[in-house]
Amino acid sequence: MxxxxxxxxxxxxxxxxxxxxxxxxxxxxxxxxxxxxxxxxxxxxxxxxxxxxxxxxxxxxxxxxxxxxxxxxxxxxxxxLLPADPEGQARALEIVDFATGSIHMQGFSRLFNQARFAPSEADHPKVKEQGAALAAKGFADVDRMWKGGDWALPSGYSVADAALFFVEFWAVKRMGMSLPPRLQAHFERMLARPAVQRALATEGLA
The missing domain is CATH 3.40.30.10 (Glutaredoxin)
Incomplete structure (x- = not known):
């Protein structure tokens, strides 16, 4: 592959x-x-x-x-990395979709590329403000609906955790944002995983 x-x-x-x-x-x-x-x-x-x-x-x-x-x-x-039962799979994809479709596309897209949302540079600060608010709300929503323990799903580590990780990484490492305590702890657990460390090293992000 x-x-x-x-x-x-x-x-x-x-x-x-x-x-x-x-x-x-x-x-x-x-x-x-x-x-x-x-x-x-x-x-x-x-x-x-x-x-x-x-x-x-x-x-x-x-x-x-x-x-x-x-x-x-x-x-x-x-x-x-994916629950075997349909309910577990649906819950995993629910988190993946929210991380990619909402926290990423609605929040961080505004933080990274204001021109996509407002051609006038005068409006760019407002776009960034909206993006920060949307990203923060997204993380708060995940924290409030958290059903797992150490990982996002009660069944354990899954693709959902990897999806959450990249937006957590953006928040902490790129934007200096504070995460809700549960997600901050999740981010730190992710950083400790050898697979995550290998991926970061390969991408020059370690």
Whole structure:
């Protein structure tokens, strides 16, 4: 398999999942800021121009964080990263989707790229303020609805934790935000995992 990633992007969560699974894969550095996702070679793989992009062993390409996380968990049951029952799977994907679709796309997208939401530079501070508020609310919502113990699901560590990790990483390491105590403790537990440490080292984030 090949994972196309941009250092520190949301693809970090998929990178962690692959490290947890332990199957051989190649991590292909594709920096967003250097235009790597707009090259003809990358566009031939994923015309959406986004990471994560996963090329599987049969040559087929899978895109979108939630789909990749689900497939990796389901295709590698021995890793224990996806609950076996439909209810557990739904709860895992519920968290993955909220991390990627709400905390990331509604909150951090405003913090990272104000021009996408307001062409006028005069409005950019307001956009950043909205982004910070939306991200903080998202983390508070996760904290309030937490059903697990050390990990996001009662059944234990899963793809949901990897999805939460990349937005927690952005909050703490990129934006200097404070997380709710439960999520701060979760972030610290994630940092202690060897798979997370390997992913961070590969991406130059350790």
């Amino acid at each position: 090949k994972l196309y990633y941009s250092p520190g992007a949301c693809s970090l969560g998929i990178h962690v999942i692959l490290e947890e699974i332990g199957r051989p894969f190649e991590a292909v550095r594709s920096p967003i800021k250097e235009g790597a996702l707009q090259t003809p070679e990358f566009q031939a793989l994923n015309p959406k121009g986004k990471v994560p992009t996963l090329v599987r062993d049969d040559g087929s390409v899978l895109t979108q964080f939630t789909a990749i996380a689900f497939w990796l968990g389901a295709a590698n049951p021995g890793a224990g």
